[in-house]
Amino acid sequence: MSPAVAQDLDWRSLWDFGNPAVSQQRFEAALPTASAEDALVLHTQIARSFGLRKDFDAARAKLRSIEALVQQSTPRVQVHFALEWGRTFASGTHELKALAEADKAQARSAFEKAKTLAKTHQLDALAIDAIHMFAFVDDSPEANETVAREALTVSAESQQPDAQRWQASIRHNLGYALQRQARYAEALAEFEKSEGLRKAANNAEGIHVARWMQARVLRLMGRNSQALAMQEALLTDKQTKGETDRYVLEELVLLYEASGNAEAAGQIKALLSAAKP
Numbered sequence: 001m002s003p004a005v006a007q008d009l010d011w012r013s014l015w016d017f018g019n020p021a022v023s024q025q026r027f028e029a030a031l032p033t034a035s036a037e038d039a040l041v042l043h044t045q046i047a048r049s050f051g052l053r054k055d056f057d058a059a060r061a062k063l064r065s066i067e068a069l070v071q072q073s074t075p076r077v078q079v080h081f082a083l084e085w086g087r088t089f090a091s092g093t094h095e096l097k098a099l100a101e102a103d104k105a106q107a108r109s110a111f112e113k114a115k116t117l118a119k120t121h122q123l124d125a126l127a128i129d130a131i132h133m134f135a136f137v138d139d140s141p142e143a144n145e146t147v148a149r150e151a152l153t154v155s156a157e158s159q160q161p162d163a164q165r166w167q168a169s170i171r172h173n174l175g176y177a178l179q180r181q182a183r184y185a186e187a188l189a190e191f192e193k194s195e196g197l198r199k200a201a202n203n204a205e206g207i208h209v210a211r212w213m214q215a216r217v218l219r220l221m222g223r224n225s226q227a228l229a230m231q232e233a234l235l236t237d238k239q240t241k242g243e244t245d246r247y248v249l250e251e252l253v254l255l256y257e258a259s260g261n262a263e264a265a266g267q268i269k270a271l272l273s274a275a276k277p
Contacts, residue, residue, distance in 0.1 A: 003207055006269040009030065009038040009042070010047055011027070011041055014030060015045070020048075020050075023049050024049040027042045027046045028046065030042055031043075036073075037073060037074055040070055040073055040080075041085040043062060043063075043066045044066075044077075044083075045062065045080075047063045047083050051088050051091060052093055055089045059088045060085070060088050063081060063085055067081070068273035075118075076121070076123055077118055078124045079114045079121075079123055079130070080154070082110045083111070083114045083129060083130055085110045086106070086107045086108075086109075086111045086130075089103040089106040089107040090103060090104060090106075090133070090137050092136060093131070094136065096114075096136065096137075096139050099137075104137050105188070107133070107137050108137055111130050111131075111133045113135070113270070114126065114130035114133075115130035117186050118130055119270045122164035124154055125165075128154050128155055128170070131147060131150050132147060132148075132151050132170070135148075138188060141177045141178075141180035144180075145178065145181070146216055147173075147267060148173045148177055151166065151173075152167065152229060155167045155170055166172075167197055168197035168198050168206060168210075171190045172210065172213065173211070174189065175187045175189075175190030175191040175213060175217075179220070182220075184220055185221070187217050188221070191213040191217065192210075195207055195210035195211060195214070198210055208234060208245075210231075212244050212245075212247060212248060215234070215251065217230040217254075218230070219251065219258075220249060224259060227251070228255045228259070231251050234248045235248050246272065250272065253265050253269055253272065
């Protein structure tokens with residue numbers, strides 16, 4: 001793909017995906033000093049904040065309010081608009097099984113437009129974002145593998161840091177798609193690569209997730225002793241920080257029960273019962 005594309009406003013730094021309402025406030029606060037182009041991008045992110053709260057009508061209303069301006073703006077703005085329009089019909093916030101075919105068609109059309117525009121104008125990170133959204137329209141493991149490999153190609157060939165930063169997430173998604181196809185050795189390799197990328201980025205939570213995924217695949221491969229050692233280490237790390245992880249606990253119950261250690265399994269079940277949902 002292309003060299004880095006300059007952007008005036010680091011809108012990503014304004015996001016707190018765990019708190020869309022706070023994110024909306026940040027975007028709105030940035031509007032008065034933003035350029036005309038960046039202001040339109042901020043409006044698309046405000047729409048996304050509504051979508052993350054499942055208020056898709058408000059998200060679409062926000063997008064419609066800027067549509068005429070978007071059509072006269074830059075490809076970057078148009079890609080953001082198409083992405084967010086598609087996300088109002090299909091996203092991680094939606095329940096895929098409940099999506100109507102008409103909504104899937106709307107989402108596909110919008111994501112295809114976003115991908116094509118982004119690739120044409122060498123907006124690599126946005127192209128990857130658009131590509132990965134197709135997994136929310138077709139969640140089959142085979143389709144998810146195809147999506148992940150296409151996104152990985154863009155990321156690997158790009159010289160743009162924002163696009164390169166996607167690689168850890170893409171490796172995770174590819175590993176999960178392979179795991180769902182029972183291609184465990186391939187999945188394990190992808191999760192190991194994801195962990196390496198997370199370490200390079202000093203992303204502690206990302207490292208934790210990558211190691212948990214490896215341990216689960218090891219269990220599925222029948223390599224329970226290795227899986228158990230990894231999950232115990234993850235539990236210890238969380239406990240040292242005064243935290244817990246229900247997913248680690250659930251895996252430990254399975255592993256202790258498989259090994260015939262009913263006492264240890266019972267102790268973990270007690271921790272699981274006390275853990276927050």
